[in-house]
Amino acid sequence: MLFDVVVLTDSRQLAFRADDWYSRQVHREDGLVLDALRDAGLTVCRLAWDDAGFDWRQARSLLFRTTWDYFERFGEFAPWLERASRQCRLFNAAELIRWNLDKRYLVELENKGVAIVPTRYIEKGERRSLAQLVDASGWQELILKPAVSGNARHTYRFDAGDAGRLECVFGELVEAESMLLQPFQRQVLEDGELSLMVVDGRFSHAIRKTPKSGDFRVQDDYGGSVHPHAASDEEIAFAEAAVRAVPFDVLYARVDLIRDDAGRLAIMELEMIEPELFFRFRPEAAGQLAAGLRRRLADGAA
The missing domain is CATH 3.30.470.20 (ATP-grasp fold, B domain)
Structure with a gap:
């Protein structure tokens, strides 16, 4: 069967668990999107992005919704994204995803x-210490976090005078990935x-x-x-x-x-990429999303 839209999640969110508030929330949100897409006349299903048994050529488009493990499994996600983008339309598009x-x-x-918010970008492999970077910023209360991340992964709040206690953590992180330094917004x-x-x-x-x-x-x-x-x-x-x-x-x-x-x-x-859009606060917004997606499929807009 050829689907107009496959709504993407991660494998942890596939099954509905009635006793878990988080699962109930995820399925309510995804359900609103699925219903809106069906109401727009589109054939849909919901799958994990890493479903090895699905032929992605059987989908006209993929809609990223609750793929919330992508940044934890980026080594798998990045090549999958490249393959999927050659086989079907992505919403948002692969170019935008890579940029974002x-x-x-x-x-x-x-x-x-x-x-x-003022931002200092720290390249992977930076040789300066965190204390040196903090001193150069002039900020007194700061946030350190990865440049590619989500859900507050490796996000640290600290005072300038306490940078030393994060030096080992910072050293390990910056060897593996780029980081951001920002002033904490009280x-x-x-x-x-x-x-x-x-x-x-x-x-x-x-x-x-x-x-x-x-x-x-x-x-x-x-x-x-x-x-x-x-x-x-x-x-x-x-x-x-x-x-x-x-x-x-x-x-x-x-x-x-x-x-x-x-x-x-x-x-x-x-x-x-896969932001929670809080459709439960305005279910009509799912219809707005479905209408925009359907129009793009119809007119071939990039």
Whole structure:
């Protein structure tokens, strides 16, 4: 059977576990997408991206949704992505995925006039110590994280004077991958982080993520919580402009942003590979996604 769309997940998320809140949430979100695609007249199924038994030529397109193990298995994911992109359409496209994988894209966005959280990119194999890099930054409270990552993997918050305690960790990480250094945004502790969903070029809905008491990570895996957010006109215009600055066609994006100390909006991350899009807060957004995908399949847009 030829499927119009295969909705991609990872093997851990395939089976529905009624006693697991996380599984219920994942399947609700993916279910909304599957239903919207069917309502748009498309034939669909849901598979793990590493399903060795499926012939990807039997899919017109692949939609990345909950492939949340890709950064842990990047050595397998990268060649699979190359093969899959030669056999069918990807949403978002492989070129965009490759661009978005490495957070060096933040520097490119800044060069196009999009305000970002200040970021120092540290190349793999950097010989300077973390203390030297921190001293050169002038920042007093910092975040260190990999350039290719997700779900706060190897994300560390520390004071400049405590860089020494992370030297061994930093040395091991930078030997294997590029890293990012950023000033810690204390507003996250009080105001959280905003996420604006932009689907098919238009703002859809927004949420606010807040960390649990005593932590700085907003992901629900670490006890963070999610709340609906009524985005202002300024926030919507900022998010849509950030997506327009991307040098590729963007079917869906989650724009993570904060306000800096001066109250200005700034991009934390622009997630366009497999972001959680919080459809449960606005199920109609899944229909917006399905309509945009169907139009692209029909007109052959890149």
